[in-house]
Each structure stands twice: as C-alpha cells, then as structure tokens.
Amino acid sequence: LILAGALRIADKVESGKTSVVVHCSDGWDRTAQLTSLSLLMLDGYYRTIRGFEVLVEKEWLSFGHRFQLRVGHGDKNHADADRSPVFLQFIDCVWQMTRQFPTAFEFNEYFLITILDHLYSCLFGTFLCSSEQQR
Secondary structure, three states: HHHHHHHHHHHHHHHOOOOOOOOOOOEEEEEHHHHHHHHHHHOOHHHHHHHHHHHHHHHHHHOOOOOHHHOOOOOOEEEEEEEEHHHHHHHHHHHHHHHHHHHHOOOHHHHHHHHEEEEEEEEOOOOOOOOOOOO
C-alpha cells in the first residue's frame, strides 16, 4: 500500500502535471514515507548515494520524524504503543524498488543495510532524537 500510494502521487505529478498535497494524520510517519518514495520515483538524483542522503535529511530529519519515539532508543518499555518501524518500512520499500529497477539506482542493499545499522547502533547521533533541537 505504501508503494501504491507513492506511485499514485508520482503519477499525478508526472502525468497529470499537477501539484499534490500529502498530509497523513500527524504528518511525520506516512507523510515522510510517501513523499520520499515518490521523490525517488520522480527524480533520479535521489537514486544516487548523495541524493539519497539528502532525501533522508530533508524528508525525515529536517521535517522532524520522531525517531526517538518510533525506534525507542534508550527506552526499556518494548511494548510502548508509540514504537513503530516506519523508517524500516521506508527502507524496505526502497529495497523493493532497487530489486525491481537495479540499474536505476547508484546504490544497492548493502548501502540500505548500512543505513539501518546506523539507525539501530546509536553510533552516530543522526537517528537518536526527534528534532534538530534535540540532536
């Protein structure tokens, strides 16, 4: 459903030559997934290593995706209802796209695994908090 939604957005922008407003409930979970995936479909720059880094910075970090809440770094309450694999779902969708269109991407699954390693390792502060101010 996530990829289908992103495809619909990309189709409206490309074929329909129209603007699209994407806002899902709170604006930081599905919204980031849909906008990021549609940008990957529409613009080859985001399918490069540097472009993908910019995409994550722009659509996830700068817009305030709640990494701390969703991933739960430092929280021992593993049953917390606010935990959700939203970013992991996004990376899985990107992986599916790389499998379907491998020559369209400058990176492969090893790059995506490295990003997930950084998400869960806490080695860098990039994914530890939910805003620039907290980081």
